[in-house]
Structure formats: C-alpha cells, structure tokens
Amino acid sequence: MNAPLLEVEELRVRYGAVEAVHGVSFLANAGEVTALIGANGAGKSSTLAAISGLVPADGRIRFDGREIGGAPPHSIVRAGIVQVPEGREILARMTVEENLLMGLRGRDRAEIASAYERFPILRERRALLAGSLSGGEQQMLAIARALLAQPRLLLLDEPSLGLAPMIVKRVFDTLAELKRQGVTMLLVEQNALRALRLADRAYVMDLGRIVMRGTGPELLRDEGVARTYLGG
Amino acid sequence: MAEQLYNAIFVGSIYALFAVGFALVFSVLDILNLAHPVVFMLGAFVALFFMSTFGLPAALAAVAAFAVTGMFGIFLDRVAFAPLRRRGAPPLSAMISSLGFAIVVIRLMELRYGPDLVSYPAGSLPQTVLQIGDARLDGLRLLIIGLAIVLMVGLTYVVRATQLGRDIRALAENPRAARLLGVDVDRAIAATFFISSGLGGVAGALLGFAYNAIYPQMGTPYELKAFTVMVVGGMGSLPGAVLGAYILGIGEIAALVFLPAELAELRDALAFGLLFLVLVIRPRGLLGHRVADRA
Numbered sequence: 282m283n284a285p286l287l288e289v290e291e292l293r294v295r296y297g298a299v300e301a302v303h304g305v306s307f308l309a310n311a312g313e314v315t316a317l318i319g320a321n322g323a324g325k326s327s328t329l330a331a332i333s334g335l336v337p338a339d340g341r342i343r344f345d346g347r348e349i350g351g352a353p354p355h356s357i358v359r360a361g362i363v364q365v366p367e368g369r370e371i372l373a374r375m376t377v378e379e380n381l382l383m384g385l386r387g388r389d390r391a392e393i394a395s396a397y398e399r400f401p402i403l404r405e406r407r408a409l410l411a412g413s414l415s416g417g418e419q420q421m422l423a424i425a426r427a428l429l430a431q432p433r434l435l436l437l438d439e440p441s442l443g444l445a446p447m448i449v450k451r452v453f454d455t456l457a458e459l460k461r462q463g464v465t466m467l468l469v470e471q472n473a474l475r476a477l478r479l480a481d482r483a484y485v486m487d488l489g490r491i492v493m494r495g496t497g498p499e500l501l502r503d504e505g506v507a508r509t510y511l512g513g
Numbered sequence: 514m515a516e517q518l519y520n521a522i523f524v525g526s527i528y529a530l531f532a533v534g535f536a537l538v539f540s541v542l543d544i545l546n547l548a549h550p551v552v553f554m555l556g557a558f559v560a561l562f563f564m565s566t567f568g569l570p571a572a573l574a575a576v577a578a579f580a581v582t583g584m585f586g587i588f589l590d591r592v593a594f595a596p597l598r599r600r601g602a603p604p605l606s607a608m609i610s611s612l613g614f615a616i617v618v619i620r621l622m623e624l625r626y627g628p629d630l631v632s633y634p635a636g637s638l639p640q641t642v643l644q645i646g647d648a649r650l651d652g653l654r655l656l657i658i659g660l661a662i663v664l665m666v667g668l669t670y671v672v673r674a675t676q677l678g679r680d681i682r683a684l685a686e687n688p689r690a691a692r693l694l695g696v697d698v699d700r701a702i703a704a705t706f707f708i709s710s711g712l713g714g715v716a717g718a719l720l721g722f723a724y725n726a727i728y729p730q731m732g733t734p735y736e737l738k739a740f741t742v743m744v745v746g747g748m749g750s751l752p753g754a755v756l757g758a759y760i761l762g763i764g765e766i767a768a769l770v771f772l773p774a775e776l777a778e779l780r781d782a783l784a785f786g787l788l789f790l791v792l793v794i795r796p797r798g799l800l801g802h803r804v805a806d807r808a
Contacts, residue, residue, distance in 0.1 A: 333693060358695030370690035372683050383683055383694045387676040430695060 286311040286434055286465055287332070287362075292340035294327040301327040303489040304340065308482075309434065314456075314466045316480035316497065318473040318510060324489040325469040326367055329438050332467075333357055333364045344434070361433030367442060367469075369423040373412025377403055380411050380422055384429030396425040399455075417448035424455060428464075435459070435466045441475065453479060473510035477501045485510070515648040517770050518763075523654045523723065525762025526661035530716035532739040532746075532754040533668060534709035540749030541685045541705045542598075544607040548589055548615040549713050549739065550732025556582045556714025557721030557731060558622065558631075565634050571722055575660070578718040579711040586710025587703050589614060622729040630726040638722055657719045664712060665755060671708070672751065681705055685749070745788045747801025756799055761788060 287309040294302040302324040309315040331338035334354040397404035441449040470476035480497035560574040641652030672678040683691040721727040746753025768780035
C-alpha cells in the first residue's frame with residue numbers, strides 16, 4: 282500500500298462570481314498514475330491550476346504531508362510538483378535547448394543528456410527555435426523539460442490534446458514508460474480510454490464535482506463511464 | 514567628417530544605453546516606463562554626489578550611479594507599478610502612474626538643485642584630446658563609447674546566457690509558462706528593473722560627464738527618442754533598440770552635416786523622418802517579431 286503523496290480536500294476554485302470547482306477531494310499515491318477524466322469544462326484543468334498555485338483556491342492541498350495551498354507557483358515547483366500544461370506552453374522564441382535549461386534551473390547542464398536519450402529528436406533539433414517544432418515534438422519537449430525539473434509529482438494537463446492519433450499513441454507510450462520507472466503522475470485527460478488504461482486510480486469529474494472514483498480497470502468496466510466517456 | 518561620425522557614435526551610444534533599459538521593461542511587462550528619464554537624470558546626480566561629497570573618481574562614480582539607480586528602479590517598480598500589477602490594471606494606468614512618479618521626483622530634484630545647469634567638480638573629469646590626422650577627438654567620449662559597448666555586451670550575456678536572463682525572457686514571452694517552470698516572478702521583475710534602471714542611470718552619468726552640465730529635466734528629451742528607437746527597432750527587441758539608437762544618432766549628426774546652416778533646426782525632423790520611413794517599409798520594426806510570434 283502506497284502512502285498518499287498528494288491529498289486534496291474540499292478544493293474550491295472560483296473565477297470572480299463563478300465557481301468552477303465545487304469542493305473536490307482526491308488522493309494521488311506515490312509511484313502511481315492517478316487520472317482525472319471528464320468532459321470539457323468539468324473543472325479538471327482548474328484543479329491542476331490550483332495545485333500549481335496559478336489560481337487562488339479554498340480547501341486543503343497537502344503534498345508529502347505539508348500544506349502547500351497559497352504558496353507561490355515557483356515554490357510549489359521547487360517542492361517537486363511540476364506541471365506539463367495544456368497546450369504545452371513551450372517557449373517558442375527560445376531554442377529547444379534553452380527550453381530544457383529552463384527545466385534544469387541552473388543545475389548541471391550535463392543532465393540534459395538524459396532528456397536527449399529519452400527523446401533523440403530533441404537532440405537533433407536542439408539549436409532550433411522551439412516554436413518551429415511540430416505539435417508532437419513540442420509535447421515531447423514539454424515533457425522532457427518537466428522531467429528535468431526532477432518532479433516528485435508530474436501533473437499532465439491534456440497531453441494528447443490537438444495531436445494526431447499516431448502522436449497520441451507515442452505520448453502515451455512515453456507516459457507508460459515513465460510509469461514503469463516509478464514516476465508519480467496526476468493525469469488530466471479527455472481521452473478517457475487511454476487515461477484509464479494507464480491509471481492505477483481514477484476520478485471522474487463532472488460540472489466541478491467528482492462523481493465517480495475507482496481503479497483504472499474498475500472504471501473501464503463501468504457501464505456508465507463507458508456510455509458517457511468512452512463512446513461505448 | 515571623422516569628428517562628426519565620432520560624435521554620431523557617441524550620441525548613438527547614449528541613446529542605446531537609455532533605450533535598451535526602456536525596451537527591456539517593455540518586453541517583460543508590456544508597459545512604457547515613463548519614469549525612465551528620471552532614472553537617467555538621477556544617474557548624473559548620483560555621480561555628482563559621490564564625486565563632490567566623497568571625492569570619488571568619475572569611473573567609480575559611474576559604477577555607484579549604476580548601483581544606486583538600479584536599486585532606485587526596484588523602488589520605482591514597488592511604488593509605481595507593483596500595486597497596479599496586483600490589481601491587473603491596464604498598461605495605460607501604469608504609464609500614467611510612472612509619469613506621476615517622474616514629475617514628483619523631478620520637482621523634488623529642482624527644489625534641491627534648482628532648475629539650472631550644474632557642473633561636476635573642477636578637474637574631476639579627464640580632459641584629453643586625441644589628434645588623429647586632421648581630426649581632434651575628445652578622449653573622454655572614446656572612454657564613454659567603450660564603456661557603453663562593454664555594458665551592452667554584458668547585458669547581452671546576462672540575457673542570453675544566464676539562468677536569470679532565461680527567466681526574464683520566459684517571463685516576457687509567456688508569464689504562465691514561466692510560473693510553471695519555477696520562475697520566481699517577483700525576483701525576475703526586480704532584476705529587470707535593476708538592470709534597466711542601472712543602465713539608464715549610467716547613461717545619464719556618462720552624458721553628464723561628456724557635457725559637464727546636468728539638470729533635473731535632462732532626461733526628458735530622451736524619452737520620445739527612446740520610444741521612437743524602440744518602435745523602429747521592434748517593440749521590446751533589445752538588439753533592435755540598439756540598432757535604432759545608432760541609426761538615430763547617425764541620422765541626427767548627418768542632418769547637421771548635410772543641411773545648410775539655416776536649416777539646422779530641421780535636424781530632429783530629418784532624423785525622425787528617417788525612422789518614420791523605416792516604419793512605413795517595415796511596420797514591425799527592424800528586428801521585431803511578427804505579431805504571430807508574440808501571440
């Protein structure tokens with residue numbers, strides 16, 4: 282039994298007068314993949330934004346037993362929670378290598394070699410502006426950059442969004458490889474089938490609430506989930 | 514002719530030091546810092562203070578001007594910009610706020626020093642003349658040009674090759690991505706203001722040395738020039754600002770050389786006309802990003 286690395290309790294996220302997340306609670310265990318699935322607008326991305334400290338939120342967010350709610354984003358990154366944001370948000374006007382250096386944050390440059398071993402295409406493109414990469418390559422860059430920040434918990438916001446099916450498969454192959462290596466992940470996805478196949482534990486969100494929870498295989502077998510989210 | 518070209522490079526160097534700081538703040542925060550001319554003026558007076566009170570040599574006084582005006586830049590941000598930033602105020606508010614700040618500081622300086630020209634202590638500035646062929650060149654200006662170039666190379670190094678520089682560029686391009694990559698935004702903004710204002714302050718001190726005449730309003734004529742230079746170079750592009758600054762410097766001196774004496778008053782018109790022409794041909798500026806890249 283793994284200890285929970287991340288504990289979220291009664292999290293509420295409000296944008297002005299509109300509340301997008303209405304008190305959600307969930308856990309992410311060390312060494313596991315936890316998935317948040319649900320339709321567009323369910324509050325999944327807002328939940329991740331709150332964990333990363335990008336938006337103010339009510340409720341408790343404990344990481345490794347320590348309360349991190351209200352901390353600024355950079356200290357959350359330093360604590361070990363690193364997000365690969367939706368839309369990848371690579372720095373288009375920097376080179377591929379400079380993007381990777383942003384992940385390293387001044388640590389030994391030699392560590393970049395590990396990113397190039399995992400994604401040889403990035404080594405080939407290292408001197409190009411990141412904005413010139415294809416969508417799939419940008420996603421590889423965003424993941425490589427986040428890994429160089431030595432995450433203890435990797436947050437992934439819709440990593441398959443806007444990518445061609447073949448590229449989506451490669452992204453999920455990469456995530457499966459990271460899972461084998463023991464990287465703890467919290468994955469937000471609309472592609473519920475792939476997310477549930479990868480996940481040890483999953484939560485279904487709808488309209489800002491968690492409406493169902495279980496292990497990945499349990500939710501894959503669930504008829505309601507199949508009907509609503511898997512197109513079954 | 515050689516003397517005129519020499520002066521053009523000197524004037525361009527001052528414009529460049531002034532404009533890179535202005536462009537740096539714009540590139541990171543999308544605001545026009547209308548208090549930048551105040552920092553320029555303060556640099557000249559800080560140097561004066563250290564030279565007349567502590568007898569510091571001019572070179573060390575310039576270093577002191579960099580440090581003091583750099584710190585002043587951080588103070589300026591805390592007072593004029595940070596409160597607006599926290600409330601998500603539009604860039605126009607920041608412009609007005611910095612303008613108000615500038616007026617207050619200029620008036621305070623006028624109370625202390627009067628509105629008239631002030632000189633550096635007698636004998637505190639090196640006075641050498643270089644005789645090269647027929648040309649007589651002011652040696653002090655050569656030192657100033659050299660120092661300006663060293664500072665711009667240093668700035669380029671910091672921005673391109675250090676983690677602080679990458680942090681600043683990341684913040685300029687995509688604040689959300691920068692936060693998620695662990696950039697301490699407050700620290701990066703403070704560093705941006707320190708560098709921007711430090712360079713502006715040194716520029717003021719150097720100009721003060723060259724003319725040996727400083728006054729509280731001395732920064733004002735540079736404001737519009739720096740703005741123009743930045744637009745022509747490409748909004749927020751540092752190499753663009755430097756390039757634009759030297760073009761303006763050379764354009765002004767060229768107008769002086771080639772226009773008949775009775776039309777000398779037109780020198781600004783000619784220089785600005787040249788810059789306007791650049792914009793007509795190339796709306797995004799000489800080294801600007803296409804709008805699509807900034808999105």
